[in-house]
Amino acid sequence: MGSARINLSRAVMFAMLAAGLALWSTPAGADDAAATYKAKCAMCHGADGKGDTPVGKKMGIRDLTSADVQKMSDEELITITTKGKNKMPGYENKLSAAQIKDVVAYIRQLAKGK
Ligand code: HEC
Structure with a gap:
């Protein structure tokens, strides 16, 4: 139970990080x-x-x-x-x-x- 919850929050954090990176790199597109x-x-x-x-x-x-x-x-x-x-x-x-x-x-x- 406990470890499943940790995995979920890790997945959420990773998704947020990926979204943040995508946003951050957008203005660079010439x-x-x-x-x-x-x-x-x-x-x-x-x-x-x-x-x-x-x-x-x-x-x-x-x-x-x-x-x-x-x-x-x-x-x-x-x-x-x-x-x-x-x-x-x-x-x-x-x-x-x-x-x-x-x-x-x-x-x-x-x-x-x-
Ligand atoms: C500092 C403010 C400012 C910025 C930033 C700016 N403009 Fe302008 N723009 C103006 C003003 C003021 C006019 C009106 C000029 C006039 O007719 O006296 C104008 C007019 C224009 C016109 C002609 C429209 C008309 O009324 O004749 C075009 C097209 C235009 N701008 C495109 C752009 C584009 C594309 C960018 C970004 C790359 C841009 N402008 C950035 C202030 C700005």
């Missing part, structure tokens, strides 16, 4: 556009892209999922993300071209989820 977005963009643009953040409101950020932003071409969105625009910082030196392309695709996904 092609994980969602992780890139959350790490680099969400503090201003909001997790859902609507810019409903203290910084977003202060800077007057437009909703990335709005028709106004979505009607821009991928090239335009990629250029803005790469070079920046007014208060929007450029990510030329922080993200690879592939990461920027992926993160723009992710913004399109956010718009579809609305």
Whole structure:
């Protein structure tokens, strides 16, 4: 009885450890556009892209999922993300071209989820 209980708690601990490791290693994935977005963009643009953040409101950020932003071409969105625009910082030196392309695709996904 006693030892069975110990084995169970060991199994639970191991499962928690494995889950913790999985969580911890996620942001390292270079092609994980969602992780890139959350790490680099969400503090201003909001997790859902609507810019409903203290910084977003202060800077007057437009909703990335709005028709106004979505009607821009991928090239335009990629250029803005790469070079920046007014208060929007450029990510030329922080993200690879592939990461920027992926993160723009992710913004399109956010718009579809609305
Ligand atoms: C420091 C806050 C901040 C961060 C971080 C930030 N942005 Fe922005 N972003 C802005 C602001 C402010 C604008 C509006 C610029 C303007 O039109 O004057 C903007 C505009 C944009 C636009 C154009 C939308 C429009 O209204 O014309 C895109 C696309 C965009 N950001 C993508 C991103 C992506 C992708 C990231 C992460 C890699 C990111 N932003 C990170 C502040 C930020």
